[in-house]
Structure formats: structure tokens, C-alpha cells
Amino acid sequence: MTDKLIIFDTTLRDGEQSPGASMTKDEKIRIAKALEKLRVDVIEAGFPIASLGDFEAVQAVANTIKDSTVCGLARALEKDIDRAGDALKGAASARIHTFIATSPIHMQEKLCMSPDQVLEQAVKAVKHARQYTDNVEFSPEDAGRSEIDFLCRIIEATIDAGAGTINIPDTVGYTLPEYFGHLIAELRERIPNSDKAIFSVHCHNDLGLAVANSLSAVINGARQVECTINGLGERAGNAALEEVVMAVRTRHDIFPCHTDLETTQIVTCSRLVSNITGFPVQPNKAIVGTNAFAHEAGIHQDGVLKHRQTYEIMKAEDVGWHANRMVLGKHSGRNAFRNHLQGLGIEFNSEEELNVAFTRFKELADKKHEIFNEDLQALVTDALTIVHEQIKLVALRVCSEMGETPHASVTLNINGIENSVSAKGSGPVDATFKAIETLVNSNMNLLVYSVNNVTNGTDAQGEVGVRLEKEGQIVNGQGADTDIVIASAKAYLNALNKILNPVERKHPQVVQPV
Template sequence: MNRVRIFDTTLRDGEQAPGFSMTEEGKRKMARTLAALNVDVIEAGFAAASPGDARAIHAIAGEIEGPIICSLARSTRGDIEAAAQALAPATRKRIHIFLGTSPLHREFKLKLDKGQVIDAIRDSVAFARGFTDDVEFSAEDAIRTERDFLVEALSVAAAAGATTLNVPDTVGYTTPDEIYDLFRHLGDQVERGPEVIFSAHCHDDLGMAVANSLAAVRGGARQVECAINGIGERAGNCALEDVVMALKTRSDAFGVTTDVDTTKIMAASRMLAQVTNVSPPRNKAIVGANAFAHEAGIHQHGVLQNRETYEIMKPEDIGLATDGIVLGKHSGRHALAKRANALGFALEGAALDRAFAAFKEVADEVGLVDDARLAALLAAQDGRGDDKLWTLSRVEIRAPATPQAHPVARVELEHGNRGRLTDLASAPGALDAAFLAVSQIMGVPARVDGLDMQYVAADPEDRASDGQGASVLVEIRIDAEGEVFSGRARDRDILPCCVAAYVDAASNAAAVRRARAHSTPAQRAA
């Protein structure tokens, strides 16, 4: 069998992790996204854990078509019955039973001897088979279980009717060499029918969850249990996007495939960030903001000639449309000239030298140079007077007079040509009202697509006079008539920082559209 099943546990193990709780509606949204991603199994929750979990599983089971819908259960009749009831509406369903098998779990958690553990496995799997033909058994803490006892436990589970045998590294303890050898050993020693497959469930406590999962596949595992953005207990689970793209990109090394629609990976990552309010780190593999970004001049030059010089995957393969070029203080002339050309400015020779010198000065000051700032810089270089930057002068919020009324925002913006302009707006939220006022002033209708904020407190040894002295960095994405533009700002206070970032994003939208109006068809194609 050369296909690896993808068992997604974002809604169960992922949702159990502190900081990643989801509402029932959030879980349903995420389940629809996972179905579109075409995972094989959605572990929708742990039915016996709470009434809310049971309701969410039942709702997902009733509306999701395609993937197998799964509920976790301890090896008790009550848990198994709860799982069966929650899964009742599903066309395809699985009950996933787990029981600790390691000496630590047997002695300190379960208070059972080996014989009692074997009896519990046999009885619980057989009982679950009365509700569905698809039963998975997990030997919790399998990695720290004696090999001969693990072989016995998995053989008993298979004989009782389990069709998937999961070998979890519950505490993220193993290494790739160890887990490869273990799966080869289990494949040789466990008594099972040809339809029974092994599964790997690896945690990331030592940062090896993906590597261990891939080693397990090499050792014979044909199901990988993973989660979007790698969320899960403690340091997280094997990240779905990492293991799927590794198997796809290095199919020459692994010789297996998955049925995942990789072009939906970015959408799944963003949906999870939306329902949990937690975005992946910038340097997260595959889905992080920097995964396909290039600022260094040497890298940019290579990518502009041929993307494969520094990219082993296409961003389009994960559903991301980007050229990956980020202009900053490490960027080179080639990247600047290409972006300038797209904005309607032809740079070469002495003009490129002057623009590059001015660009470096700005980049050293602000870090990343967005399209609005670059357009203003280039306009100043060639004498155009229409590309001035908007800046935030003041923002005030007036509280509603009654519970039914909305906040009112008063915003003042400064423009290089138009001077200071002020407008008022009202919306259900204070920030929404301020954003609306900005859009009215600038003439750029937009909605917020995403907002990330970092609030960094001052060093205790260098405290400001007000006792705080914090630094706020806001990065925002806005959707302006179907196109997404980014903006960023730093400030001392959260509210003006958010509004300034929105101004920056709206300025980018305006600058790109203005540049398109001035550019030639050849420049736009470039």
C-alpha cells in the first residue's frame, strides 16, 4: 500500500491544548475546511469529555461528507457508548479507543497489571465493534512500553477487531532511528490481517514530531496523525502541512502519496488561526509568513531568475499566490528594479543607483519597505508630486451614550499634498469605526482580513517614566475590492498603532492602483 492516510486531530488533540479552545461553531467551520482539504479522517473530539464536545461531534457527523468522522474514547463502556451516540449521524464513522501500556501508565495511572490491560483492550475493542466496523486502538505511551508487551497488546487489539493500530509517541520522547526500527519490528511481529494498518501519532516535545512521523512511514506506518499548524498538547503534534508537503516534495525518498488537496493548506491554516485567534509563527514551515519570503539580495536575484534556486516548493502548491519578494535592508538592486517596474517606474543606470541609495536609507529606518512607501520614494526621485504618504495625526473614540448606540471615531490624517483631513464614523466596534473613518478620508473602501499584534513590555531594568514603556507592533491585512494588502506600524499605544497600520495598508492599496494606472501593459505583466 503506497498511500498514507492523513488522520487530522486538530479538533481533538489540537483543541485540548491551552490557548486553542474552539467554540462549537468554530469546530464546525474547521471541520468543513478539513473536508475541503480532503483528509482521510477527522477526529472531531472526545465525546465523553464534555456535553459541548459531544454536541460538536454530533453536528460534524451530521453535516460533513467524505472523511471518516472519529471520536476518541477511553477503554470503558461509558466512553464508547458516548462516542457511538455522538457519531450516530455519520455516514462513515470511527471509534478511537486508547489505553496506556507503558510501565509508568500501568503502575501510576491505571493501577493495572499486564493481564488486566490485555483484558481491557480485548473487551473494549470488541464492544466498540458492536457499533462500527471501523475501530482504532492506541497503545498510549507506546514508545516507553516493553516491545514484547506492545506486540502482545496490538495483536490482541487486532484479533478483537481493530483495523488501525496506533503507536503514539505520547510524550515526544523518541528519535527517528528508534521509531523506524520500532515500526519495522511491529510489522514483523504483530499478528494481524492484511487490512489492518499501523498509525503514527508523534508529539513535538523534542522538536522531532515531523521527522519521527516520516521515519514511521519509512518503517511501515500507513496512517499519520497530525494537526493543522502543528497544534496539540504541550509543544504540539506533527504538523499536517509539514508531513504532507514532505511526502509530496520528496516523493523520490518516501515513495508514498496522500489524497490531501495541498492547494487548500493555506486556507486551512488561516481558518484555524481565525477560530483560535492564534497565528503560526512567521518562521513556521510551509504556512508561516516567511516560508516563501525573500529579503536577502543574493536570494532575490536567484529567485527572480528561477524560483527553484531558493524554493523547493511552489507557493501555489499550498494555495498561496505570491512572488515572495520582500523589500528590506538586505534587498538588492534586481529586486528593487523589478518592483519599481511593476509600480510604473523604469529604473536603470544612474537612476537606479540614486533610487537604490535612497531606498537603503529608508529600509535601514523602517525595516520592510511596502509599495506605498516605495512609490512615494520613487515619485520624489523622478519629480512626480502625486505620491505622498498619509500619516495618522490623531484618533479619538467617543463611547456610546446608550447600550444600543455604537462608538464614534474621529480620525485626523496628514497628507503631503492635501494637508490635514478629519472625518467621523460610527460602527459596532471602536476600531471598526476608526478604520471606516480612515477609508472615508482616503477613498479606499476595505475590510480587515487579519490583524496580528505584538505587545512587548519594557525591560524591567529600563522602565519608562510612566511605569510601562511598552512597544506595540501591529501587522494588518485588508481586503480592498477583492485584493489583499498588508500594512504595519509601531507605536506606544495599541489603538493608534492599529489605526496607523490600517492607514499603511490602505496606502499600499492606493499606491498599487495608482501605479497600475501609470504603468504600461509590459510593466504590469512583469
Template sequence: MKEKKAMNRIKIFDTTLRDGEQSPGCSMNLREKIDVALQLERLKVDVIEAGFAIASLGDFNSIREISSAVRDVTVASLSRAIPKDIQTAYEAVKIAKRPRIHTFIATSDIHMTYKLKMKPEDVLLRATDMVKYAKTLCEDIEFSAEDASRTRPEFLYRILESVIKAGATVVNIPDTVGYTTPDEFYRLIKGIKENVSNIHRAEISVHCHNDLGLAVANSLSAISAGASQIECTVNGIGERAGNAALEEIVMAIDTRKDFYHMTTNIDTKQIFHTSKLISKVTGNRVQNNKAIVGENAFAHESGIHQHGMLANSSTYEIMTPESVGITKNNLVLGKHSGRHALLERINTLGYQLSTEKLDDIFTEFKLLADKKKVIYDRDIEALIQEKAGKIENAYKLSHFVINSGNTITATANIMLLKNNENFEAVSHGHGPVDAAFKAIESIIGDRFELEDYTLQSVTEGEDALGEAMVKIKFGEGIWNGYGLSTDVIEASIEAYLNAINKGLHFGEDKEALKWA
């Protein structure tokens, strides 16, 4: 009888809040970062890289708040191999139940020559000394050899051996510019395991970028070669073409246990919800054909496919929608549904709401039920996400009147409410949305540059909710806004107001402009 091979557990290091947030237009404010961190904890990632503490006061404070908010996950802060960086990183994470300092220095010839302007021996000495220093502050130290995939293997072996001797508990091998290939990366990780004498004293981590579309493939190749931690982001967001996508890596390991003989600690039923949250707070949607979390990931239009699905779903589905948190609940919700039925559905969807938040959602649910015959799961998720993005003591929409047509100039009459005081303006525009936005600007007295605007339906049907997302440039920051309504003009207005309120609220802290 063939002996069953033991499953190795792969740790998931999530850097959505650090590397992911560095992606243009993916910035988050403090409250959004905490919401994301708490959701990542529910997803059961092993490590949250919460930010780059030295980057700004805002980044430092957000890392510290996240360190306080989560309890069942390691919290890491990135730092250059510089004493001040390392000290600041430690101060930000020291209150975490499981703190980690993540320090890095470039090791490739091209980076050492042109960026660092340092000789290899000096880089080796700096890396070793800084890991020693970090170890005096914190037990858990991760060292990254930036641009490792383009580093001379012999030098990489030397520097890894030295930092492990100095106290590094994790050594990270980044494909910083997304240059390597799966076979090449496999050989690199294998070479490290065979040529670094003390590698058994540290975990091997990999951090792959997606410039050639190979980040997930390279990451999976690395774990086949012996890496035990993968650094990734939700939806694959990140600088340039992004990072390895958490959901793709996790589901590849989960679906192909027979091949990888590995497992993760991830609660896969939280994947879809986590993906939607990241899309909402960053304002970046995933494409419809995105693996695992795209709208079409479990859609079957071909007649042949549909026939096979009806006979046996495994003919064309290698995983179920339910396995990633997409529910198929037959309980119909509508205007006569009660609070208990709504709570049960919310819990099924994986949300945990306070009594106060549930009260707010139930009120919005009843208002929506008067406009729609049937409330879908995606409607409920949209209500929860829309409510979470509200700013207190902000401008609120009181009412609006739009006159528009193809033979008249669009006119918008907007009334906003703030601190129990009404403000009203009338403006013209190239269309109803443009006129409404200009009226809002007239009331607030500022000009906001519209960077992006998207509108789509949440579900099917004539009475579907319209979901609007906007990005505006205001002051030194880019602000995302989210709006929801069965009226697409109202959804657009709410999204614009949401972005403006964030800019006015968080923009008062000049340091926060660097991170919020």
C-alpha cells in the same frame, strides 16, 4: 523501460480538536470547534478526532455537534479502555455518517507499573475485552497502545494481534512522549508488519509527539515502513512540544512523491487558510520561520536567492506559495471595488460564505477601503476571521478617547453598548492600552487577568491593519480574543472585548469551562 511504482494513499487523521486543544491556551468554544471541523472537511482530512467524550458534558456535546455538521469525513472520539468511556464515545459519534471509537490503554512497562498498576496479562485482557465491547456498538474501532515506542516489542505484538482478532480496524502506534528516532521507529513498524500474524486485517497508524523535534521525521519514517495512517495536528499544536504538523507531513509527501511514492487526499490549497484559522481561534501564532505556513516560508531576502528566483523560481522554491493556498492575485481591490469583485476574491481564497455573511464582510470592506488605498488578500482574510469571532448580544465598542504621552498619565474614556444601552467609564493606566482595559473592567464590574497580549500588522504600509490577540483568565477558563483595526488601540480594545464576551457568554455553563 523502468516500471512506474504505484502510489500508496496515506490517510490523514487530524487530532487538532482533541490532542491539539489539550495544549495550554489552545482551548476553543463550541462554535469555533464546528468552524474548525468544517474547515478540516474542506481540507479533506480522512478522520477528525473531535474530542474526548467522557471528559466533560461540553466535550460530549461538541463531538455530537461536529458529528452532525460534517458528512464527508470519519468522526472519532477518544476513550479509555473502560466500558463507560466507550459507551459515552459511541453516544457522541453515533449520528456521524462515518463514526469511529478510538480506545487506548498504556502498554509500556513504566506506564503499566506506575500509572495503571496492572500486570501485562491484565492489560492485554482489558484491551481485548474493551475492543470486543466497542465492536458491539460500532464497526470502525481504533486501538492505541499508549507509549508504544517504549513498549517491549514482543508484548506489543501480542496485544496488537489480540485486539485485531477482537475487531480493531486500526491499530495506532503512538510515540507518546516523543522519545523515539526515525530509524528506531522504522524498525518498530517493520517488526509489527513482520511479527503480527493478522496485521493485514487492520491499518497501521502512528501518532508522534515532538519533544525531541522529530515528530514529522518519525511519522514519515513510519509510512516508509508500512504505516498507512498518520495522526497529526494543524500547526503542530498539542501537549508539551506539540504533535506532528499536518502541513509539514502532507507537503513532504506531496513534494517528494519521487521518494515516498505516496499521496494523500488533502486539498493542499486549503492548508494556509486552515493554519490561519487555527492560529486565530487558539490565539497561538506560528513562528515566522515555520515550515510551509510561516510568514517567511516563501520570502527571499538574500541577493543571490532573489537573483535565482527571478531567473527561475525553482532555484530556491521546491513548492509554490499557490500550492498551499497563498494567492498572488493581481486584481487590486479598493474603495471603488464592487461586491462581485470581493466575492470573486473571497472564493479564490477558499472561503465559502453565506449571503448574510458576505453582506457583513462587504460592509466592513467598504469601511476599510475608506481608510486604506489598497486592500490585500490578508486584509480580506483578517476581516472574515474577525467577523467569525464575534459574540451576539455582547458588549460592543461605541467610542473611545485616549490621552497619553511620556509626560502625562494615560487616560482612557470608553463607551460600550449592550442591548441598546450605553455604559461609560474613565480610567488611568500605565499606558493607553492598560488604561483602556481598566475602563472596560470598570464598566463590566469584573477583574480580568491578562495572560497574553500580542499586536502585529496584517500587511505592510503605514495604513496597515493592526491585528491584536489577547488571552484573559476569567473564572475557571482561559479565553482568547481577536481584534482588527487600522488603529492599534482600537484593535486592542476589540480583542479584549472579544475575549471578555466569550468568557461571559460561554462561562455561564460551568461544564463548558472545562472545554470552551
């Protein structure tokens, strides 16, 4: 028998803090359902005090998810904790995660508090959180740069106050694996009541070591890892859930623990998060990249054909990779379409959403001979974005030929009124964007333009991601189509619609003394 390693997913909270990755309430619910199907133990749904939108999203996830614990983040302030408690009232299993910084630089420069004041506030916060739930987690923020003696004091005190989970965050990605593992071991050894709490880790990837640091901590006794799908997160991101889980599973000779995750859902979750946030997965990304199980070198191909384990340490099928051909076609009915998507963990909130997605499916079936589950993920995400759009693409005509300046004619429906315009550009996409800007006049700056194929083949859908910026506000947009120029127009409009319907979200970081 081995210990259970608790998987704490913070894609909906820390992952959402990536610039441009803000999610709507419905998008958070879609991801939360996928995480539940993945059998994630704890889902950190958001930061309820941050905004009304975040509160409502956490509340909606708490009311929807039944098989995973739903967690809300709160600073070590009573108002934060009360807000989190209110948001989590409907949860089948709830956790409040409260935190305060403990490193000298944070206490002196950010909090303007003494260590004794920080300790007192942490204890008060944990006790207050216990009024709402017995499942309380405490994090000494920036523990990776905190003094070990003070960490021992504050952790011992918060465990006595009722914290059942103690999370050790490497908030700025500063530590190294050997040091971080030693830190976990030393804390567990020195703190008298350490056996009364589960030790957790939350590592950032600023030096590319988030997964390595997390695994070093697990070897040294940590039994919860906080991570995100695709390693999404602030700055360089967090430890990637898929890498942590598969490392523990693959190297069971090293790790004295196991997870309860349904790993065949990993790729589905990865694609869903990528589609919703507009953050593409790099092809050589471990586990979920399109090249993760691909072999091109002749020696490798020969070895795999003779015995898979010569060059593969995992089965692609174990994480959800498979050539799953869609048996539905253009003659398939709405119920068959709905049932197939439910099998992928995709559900619709209204008949209108189903009808829009079904119409898009029929259009795709006329264009593309083979439809794969990856096509459906992209199609549904693309379809759901247009239900509440203020700006809709009605028509697009592009002319591009050698020796001539490309031009595009675009017709948009803006709040029920159609307008058309033509524009020239250095290429068909540039001309299309300039035509859209002529009608919308958003004055946004295009920071990122990326194109990825959803599946293989010349008839594959192209998935376009754009990142727009204006006066410090950053949004991502995404669109998919077998025509890459149309996909580009969809992505640009998707981003513009997010500007018109912004997700209200603030992440307060400065805690004032109380």
C-alpha cells in the same frame, strides 16, 4: 502506483487541548468544513465523554461533514465508547478511536493495572466499539516508552478483536526518528496479523521531532499519520499536517506513498485555525509562515529570478500562497460578499452573523485601499465573536504624546448597560486595559500579548492576541483592526467574554479498573 497515506487530523481534539485553545461548537464546525475542503481523510472531532459541550460539538461535526470520516475519541471504557457511538450516529462515515496506556510507568502509576488487565480491557473495548461501527482504531498510549513484547501482544489481540487501524503514539515526544522507524518496522514484522490493519502514528513535539518521527514511521510502513494544522496540540504540540504532507509530496523519490489532499487549501486552513484559537503562526514556520517563501538575500533573489528551483523546493501557490487581491470594494453588495467568502470556505450560521461581518467589511473598505483574503479571514473571525458578547466595546479614545502619561477613555456595553471610565497607563494599550479592568473588575492576569500584521503595508490590519489567566483558568482572546489599540481592546474583551461564556471541556486521563 504508490500506497495512499491516510491523513488523520486531530486539530479539533488534541489541538484543542492546548491551554486556552478551547473552541465553541460553531468554531469546530468552521474548522471541520475547512478540513473537509482540504480533503483530510479522517477528522477527530473531539472527546465526547469529556463534557456535554464536547459531545454536542462532535455530534454537530458528524452531522455536517460528508466527505471525510468523523472520529470520536474514547478511553477503553464502555461508557466512553457508548458516548462516542451516540455522538457519531449522524456521520456519513464514522470511526471510534479507543485507547489505553501500555508503558510500565503509565500502567503502574496511573492505571494501577497489570499488563494482563490492560490487555483484557483493550480487547473488550475494541469489541464493544464494533457494535457501533466497523471502523475502529486502537492506540496503546505511550507506546514510545512501552515494552516491545507487550506491544506485540496487545496489538495482535486488538486486531483479532476487530481494530482496523493500530495507532502507535509517541505520547510524550520521547523517541528519536531512527528508533521510532525501527519500532514500526519491528511491530509489522513480528505481529502475525499485522497485514490485517493499517499502522498509524501520533507523534508529539516535546523534542522538536514530531514530524521527523512521523516521516521515519512512514518510510517503515506506517500508512496513517495523525497530525494537526500548524502543529497545534498539548504541550509542545503535534506533528504539523502541512509539513508531513508537503514532505511526502516534495520527496516522492523517498516516500512510496501519496496523499489525496488539496494542498492549495493549506494556508487557508492555517489562517483559520490561527484566527480561531488565537495562536499566531511564527513567521519562519515551514510551509505556512509568512517568510516560508520569502527571499531577502541578494544571492537568493538573483537565483530565484533566474530559476525558481535554485532556492525553492516547492511552489508557494501549491500550498495556497498567492497575492489574491479582493475585487470587492465598499460598493459591493451583500450577496457578492457572501459568495466570495463561500469560495474561501467561510459560511454563516445566521443572517445576523452575515450582517455583522458585512458591516465590518464595509468599515474596513473605507479604511483600507486593498483587501486581501487574509484580511477577510481575520475580519470574519473578529466579527463572529461579537454576535454573542456580553461585554461590547462602544467607544475608545486614547491620548498619547511624548512627555505625558498616556490615558484612555473607554465605553463598554455590559449586558445592555453602558458605562464609561478613563485610566492612565505606561502606554496607550496599558491604559486601555486598565480602563477596561476598572469597569469589568475581572482580576485576570495578562500572560501573553502579541501583535502580528495580517498583510503588508502601513494600512494593514493588526491582529492582536492576548492570553489571560485566573486561578488556573486560561483563555485566549483575539482582535483585528487597522488601529492596533482598538485591536488590543477587542482581543482583551474577546478573552473576557470567553470567561463569561466558558466552553465546558474536561479531558479525563485516568482510567479506573472495571
